Amino acid sequence: MRVIHIVNDVLASSGGVPRAVIGYALEVKPFDVASTVITVRDDRGPTVQLGGVDVLQANSAMRAVALLHQAVSQAEGDCVVHVHGIWYPLSVLASIYAAVRGIPLVTSLHGSVHPIAFAHKRLKKLLAWRAYQKRVVGLSDIIHVTTEQESRYAGDVGVRVERIVVPIGVRRKTDRLDVDNAKAENRVVFIGRLHPIKGVEQLIDAWLQISPSYPNAKLEIVGDGDREYVSQLKRKVQQSAACDSVEFSGVKYGEDKWSAIKKASALVLPSKSENFGIVVIESLSVGTPVLSTFGTPWKDLLDYSCGWLARSETEDLKAALDEVMSSDVEHLKKMGENGRRLVLEKYSWDKVGAKMAGVYLDRVKSG
Numbered sequence: 001m002r003v004i005h006i007v008n009d010v011l012a013s014s015g016g017v018p019r020a021v022i023g024y025a026l027e028v029k030p031f032d033v034a035s036t037v038i039t040v041r042d043d044r045g046p047t048v049q050l051g052g053v054d055v056l057q058a059n060s061a062m063r064a065v066a067l068l069h070q071a072v073s074q075a076e077g078d079c080v081v082h083v084h085g086i087w088y089p090l091s092v093l094a095s096i097y098a099a100v101r102g103i104p105l106v107t108s109l110h111g112s113v114h115p116i117a118f119a120h121k122r123l124k125k126l127l128a129w130r131a132y133q134k135r136v137v138g139l140s141d142i143i144h145v146t147t148e149q150e151s152r153y154a155g156d157v158g159v160r161v162e163r164i165v166v167p168i169g170v171r172r173k174t175d176r177l178d179v180d181n182a183k184a185e186n187r188v189v190f191i192g193r194l195h196p197i198k199g200v201e202q203l204i205d206a207w208l209q210i211s212p213s214y215p216n217a218k219l220e221i222v223g224d225g226d227r228e229y230v231s232q233l234k235r236k237v238q239q240s241a242a243c244d245s246v247e248f249s250g251v252k253y254g255e256d257k258w259s260a261i262k263k264a265s266a267l268v269l270p271s272k273s274e275n276f277g278i279v280v281i282e283s284l285s286v287g288t289p290v291l292s293t294f295g296t297p298w299k300d301l302l303d304y305s306c307g308w309l310a311r312s313e314t315e316d317l318k319a320a321l322d323e324v325m326s327s328d329v330e331h332l333k334k335m336g337e338n339g340r341r342l343v344l345e346k347y348s349w350d351k352v353g354a355k356m357a358g359v360y361l362d363r364v365k366s367g
Contacts, residue, residue, distance in 0.1 A: 035053055142161065188291075
């Protein structure tokens with residue numbers, strides 16, 4: 001059996017979707033499910049390998065669909081087409097191709113019908129949704145969502161196709177946070193895109209207010225964004241008497257990113273809205289507690305006592321950060337162990353891969 005993943009972009013800078021696609025493709029292998037990824041908008045040649053997965057690349061959506069046809073024709077056994085994201089010409093064309101050919105079609109929304117995402121270029125999206133996109137999504141045999149929250153949002157915009165929740169996973173790390181050293185560094189870290197929706201400005205405001213109470217404490221900002229917005233954030237810090245307590249580190253990948261997570265007493269994801277937030281499970285997997293907001297789907301942080309939730313306003317973040325910084329080592333250790341247990345029970349790629357493989361196999365059987 002072969003699953004052909006359709007995704008508009010596989011660049012690491014494009015966020016969590018490429019990591020999720022490669023993860024799903026890799027982790028279904030033990031269940032005799034092979035994978036091919038087809039994409040546009042990359043410049044590394046017509047075929048590359050990412051994490052051991054073949055990625056076929058085209059310079060247009062039409063050429064990518066031709067690659068899809070070729071992959072289907074050459075596949076041995078059953079095929080499933082898995083489209084990641086909507087609104088893109090490639091996702092529309094690939095969905096129509098699968099429906100016309102009678103190939104089982106799975107569509108992952110990846111936050112594309114979240115109210116805030118839907119509000120971006122609202123008139124254009126509303127016209128597209130009513131003209132064709134809703135019907136294209138309706139061609140799917142099943143809709144994949146990563147959280148129950150996303151499933152509700154899909155229902156709110158009129159998606160009537162069966163929906164199944166399969167989260168994004170994380171590879172288990174054998175090493176874990178050295179809480180004593182992390183606490184000694186007195187550091188918290190934000191990792192993500194620097195954008196107003198991520199709540200970074202409110203986080204900085206809150207941090208600058210509490211930092212005088214915690215000498216030598218640091219807030220590390222890892223990520224990048226619009227140049228003007230990043231400059232605005234840096235000016236805000238530079239104009240504060242506590243400017244030395246904030247570090248802008250730019251984008252970090254691989255072990256550099258893991259190192260930033262493991263050096264921190266806690267990771268902060270203060271988003272006003274978030275569809276999933278892979279960095280949350282990455283942090284929990286190494287025992288770093290997480291402070292996030294009620295605008296994210298991370299009620300698990302409270303249910304498993306492995307983090308904190310606050311509103312995304314400055315005053316609420318200030319109180320939550322104060323609680324983080326005043327937590328003693330034993331409390332952080334306990335929260336870290338709880339976080340690792342949460343990942344093991346719900347978000348390890350072993351479990352996620354098995355569930356996604358079941359989705360594919362069920363589609364083939366029912367087709």
